[in-house]
Amino acid sequence: MSRISKSVLAAAVAAVSLGAVASPAFAQRDPAYAAARAAGQVGERMDGYLGIVVAETPDLRRIVNDINIKRRAVYSERAKANNATIEEYALTAGCQAILATEPGEKYQAPDGSWQTRTVAAPLRDPRCP
Template sequence: MNRWFPLLALALGLGLSVPTFAQDPLAGAKQAGQLGERPDGLVGVVPGAPVAAQAVADQVNAQRLQRYRDIAASNGTSVDKVQAVAGQQLIDRTPAGQYVLSGGKWVKK
């Protein structure tokens, strides 16, 4: 285990959530099967989703990427490593019935 992993896990625990104005659209789009979690810690648009889902994904991903950069910088690691840990945590926490990207395909958990 790397020395930064405990700090990263703690930081990702609750600090990864998006601001209030984006929580409802993200949760709603995920529940509707329009967005899903990706292994890189970002959300992706599930095929067949309305165009508006992309705007939600873009907003959430911009916020997440900034948070990942901050965590990486403060822990002396790469953004890719932070994204991989975050992606796994987010996929693990995804409720049954919502989409995750697995093996390059969108699947319901």
């Protein structure tokens, strides 16, 4: 993957801060998502998408698919506007989403394992800006 540009990072940060990536603000609009996130059933993946941490159920799959479809649409639009690939933009957004997790929430570490966020900084992909 090519080096992620500062404009892609800035756009991803804006997307996260505006709630374009399913953030805690989005959770307030979807109680099922909020409950799954709080229970550690879903977490932020390194690639910018939401993942299922526990055994998959149809309800969890529906929640995750819905959010990931919305994220991909945002990533596609913003990547195009910033002359980046969707993958570059999604990775940058994932870096920011993982950084924005709160203690107790799940996130994917660089080795692919699911971790529970503590008060310490989360483990992030070395490609993160």
